[in-house]
Amino acid sequence: MPVETREITFITKGNCDVIDITSQVAEEIKLSKIQDGIITIFVPGSTGGLSTIEYEGGLVSDIKEAMERMAPQGIEYKHNLKWKDGNGHSHIRATIVGASLTIPFVKKKMLLGTWQQIIFLDFDNCSRNRRLVLQIIGE
Numbered sequence: 001m002p003v004e005t006r007e008i009t010f011i012t013k014g015n016c017d018v019i020d021i022t023s024q025v026a027e028e029i030k031l032s033k034i035q036d037g038i039i040t041i042f043v044p045g046s047t048g049g050l051s052t053i054e055y056e057g058g059l060v061s062d063i064k065e066a067m068e069r070m071a072p073q074g075i076e077y078k079h080n081l082k083w084k085d086g087n088g089h090s091h092i093r094a095t096i097v098g099a100s101l102t103i104p105f106v107k108k109k110m111l112l113g114t115w116q117q118i119i120f121l122d123f124d125n126c127s128r129n130r131r132l133v134l135q136i137i138g139e
Contacts, residue, residue, distance in 0.1 A: 006134040012048075012122035016058050016093075017066045020055045021132070022110075022117040028134050029108050035128045036107065037138015042100045046126055047090040047124040049097030055117040067123070090123040097121055105138075 006028045008021060021041075031038055041050055053059055070093070077088025101118065104111045112118070122128065 001037075001137060001139060004034060004136040006032070006060065006136065008132045009136065010120075010128050011132055012120075012124075012128050013127060014017040014066050014122055014124045014126045017122040018053075018055075018060045018063060019115050019120045019122070025048055025103075025118055025134065026110060027124060027138060029105055029110065032108075033137045034136050036105065037136060038104050038109070040100055040102045040132045040135045040137070042135070043094075043100075043120070045094075047087060047094050047128075048049065048097070048121070048130060049094045049099065049121045050101040050118070050132075051097055052101070052112065052116045052118055054117050055119060056113040058104075063121070067121075068135050070096060075110070085125075087123075087125045090125060093121070093123040097102070097123075 009023045012019065023139045025039060025041060044051060071089045079088035080086055081093060122130065
């Protein structure tokens with residue numbers, strides 16, 4: 001079965017930046033030679049995550065607030081004590097959300113729900129250059 005590996009790169013703002021990457025992922029499927037299959041998106045890093053949501057301002061704010069409740073910035077993390085980088089909360093949030101996402105597609109069209117978009121969440125405490133690895137598998 002054919003496999004194509006591609007990348008998406010972008011710059012984030014950090015601090016729970018939520019970025020809609022649906023169109024970039026769709027474009028990579030369109031450019032591939034594969035018609036039907038799955039695409040796996042992977043974050044090579046330990047402070048970012050991937051999910052799907054209805055991408056609208058209220059829900060984006062809700063996600064940021066929920067992440068602050070689950071893994072708040074202002075508490076002591078052993079990671080921060082060791083590395084002094086202040087992003088212990090970022091690693092916890094990324095662990096909760098997860099580093100990969102797999103989506104099926106047919107005739108080069110992802111089988112997402114009507115209001116479902118793919119998002120990258122940057123949990124680090126600063127702006128970063130981000131890279132996502134995409135593997136497209138199918139026929």
